[in-house]
Amino acid sequence: MTLTKRQKQVLDYLVGFHNKNKYSPSYEEIAQALDLASLATVHKHVGTLERKGFIRRGYNQSRSIEVIQLPRSVRTEVIDRAVNELPLMGRIAAGKPLESVEDRETISLSDFTRSKNAFVLQVKGESMRDDHILDGDFIVVEPTQVANNGEIVVALVGGEEATLKRFYREPAGKIRLQPANSEMAPILVAASDLKIQGRVLGVLRKY
Amino acid sequence: MTLTKRQKQVLDYLVGFHNKNKYSPSYEEIAQALDLASLATVHKHVGTLERKGFIRRGYNQSRSIEVIQLPRSVRTEVIDRAVNELPLMGRIAAGKPLESVEDRETISLSDFTRSKNAFVLQVKGESMRDDHILDGDFIVVEPTQVANNGEIVVALVGGEEATLKRFYREPAGKIRLQPANSEMAPILVAASDLKIQGRVLGVLRKY
DNA sequence: GAGCGTAGGCGAATAACAAGCGAAAGTCAA
DNA sequence: TTGACTTTCGCTTGTTATTCGCCTACGCTC
Numbered sequence: 367m368t369l370t371k372r373q374k375q376v377l378d379y380l381v382g383f384h385n386k387n388k389y390s391p392s393y394e395e396i397a398q399a400l401d402l403a404s405l406a407t408v409h410k411h412v413g414t415l416e417r418k419g420f421i422r423r424g425y426n427q428s429r430s431i432e433v434i435q436l437p438r439s440v441r442t443e444v445i446d447r448a449v450n451e452l453p454l455m456g457r458i459a460a461g462k463p464l465e466s467v468e469d470r471e472t473i474s475l476s477d478f479t480r481s482k483n484a485f486v487l488q489v490k491g492e493s494m495r496d497d498h499i500l501d502g503d504f505i506v507v508e509p510t511q512v513a514n515n516g517e518i519v520v521a522l523v524g525g526e527e528a529t530l531k532r533f534y535r536e537p538a539g540k541i542r543l544q545p546a547n548s549e550m551a552p553i554l555v556a557a558s559d560l561k562i563q564g565r566v567l568g569v570l571r572k573y
Numbered sequence: 574m575t576l577t578k579r580q581k582q583v584l585d586y587l588v589g590f591h592n593k594n595k596y597s598p599s600y601e602e603i604a605q606a607l608d609l610a611s612l613a614t615v616h617k618h619v620g621t622l623e624r625k626g627f628i629r630r631g632y633n634q635s636r637s638i639e640v641i642q643l644p645r646s647v648r649t650e651v652i653d654r655a656v657n658e659l660p661l662m663g664r665i666a667a668g669k670p671l672e673s674v675e676d677r678e679t680i681s682l683s684d685f686t687r688s689k690n691a692f693v694l695q696v697k698g699e700s701m702r703d704d705h706i707l708d709g710d711f712i713v714v715e716p717t718q719v720a721n722n723g724e725i726v727v728a729l730v731g732g733e734e735a736t737l738k739r740f741y742r743e744p745a746g747k748i749r750l751q752p753a754n755s756e757m758a759p760i761l762v763a764a765s766d767l768k769i770q771g772r773v774l775g776v777l778r779k780y
Numbered sequence: 781g782a783g784c785g786t787a788g789g790c791g792a793a794t795a796a797c798a799a800g801c802g803a804a805a806g807t808c809a810a
Numbered sequence: 811t812t813g814a815c816t817t818t819c820g821c822t823t824g825t826t827a828t829t830c831g832c833c834t835a836c837g838c839t840c
Binding site for chain 1: 814815816817818819825
Binding site: 403411427 | 798802
């Protein structure tokens, strides 16, 4: 159940009043606080809040309004969001102080996966350095058997060695696995000797 | 069920608004936030989100949109696994077929944040290229006013321009902001002209 | 490339509901 | 019984949601 703006104001007042006085206000007092001229309006608000389950009260009993505590699920929701999604505040180097941002786009790991069963590997070695993937970085990998030219893949050469390289088709059914490091030579293998394990969707780095 | 970019923006706004106000926005307010001229468009988006099961609402009732949270049981399996945590399968370039993995370590965004209120910025420009941070990368930023030598910081120079640079203290109360790009010169400023906005905890890149 | 489905969009008219009023009548506990 | 409350009635006036017709753009299939 949700509240409208006005209903929330009424509820807030009820909570505040009770916190202060340990008893609940009369309709007259509520009307004054909310600048209402008619008790009928107050009555309607109170009725609505009761119907929606935010308060309880005794029929015809004065000052009998009780605020019902919110269940924990609300709190959990907030925390879960905070942990798993980070707000995207904008772009940097645009020349602005990046303060007040109302957009509230968010980033979560799912933005990096798309397919449901991606996994992460930690990179060892410098073979992709010139592609800005460093020793210790984490790569998000989508399992697949095929790849397109130029994509970064995790591949198994000759059934033994797993490597991280860029993938290129060459003439005569050959595949070239190209490291991004001028000190390393490309690997040329027959397509039959190569088993692609996955394609790289993203990179994560932790300082 | 998946969302389009626009739909996600709408949902993000709904979540943000409700977190802030504890009640939901009117269609008018949604339209303004998303820069839409017609309420009909908002209505269609809201309808779609409802059909896809992300929100619930009362027919003809104002401000009645509720964002649906998955029950805890489902959440643990689906979200925590697929969305927020990815299995860490091991290290690559170690020479193994990376199949059978029993370790089941996981990576989640919270591994990148530590502090509770980190946020994300998208990098524009090439100023940190030699540090392997590229145009379009996302950086995870922890808000802070201080930094240590050599850390990458988001800083405001002269109250106007926000930049991403490495931070170094120099003699005589000067600060040097060092880009990681041989074509760019370092910036030297008095400490009083510099306001640090945050420190970079990590980098996320999406291909 | 024509045809089709879906997402995203616009404005304006219409329908529902929320919020308000005043006055009178009803309840309850001291 | 009385004073301090709460309920109820009919009616008005915002505020919001819904709907209709029509448009563009994109990706897919035949």
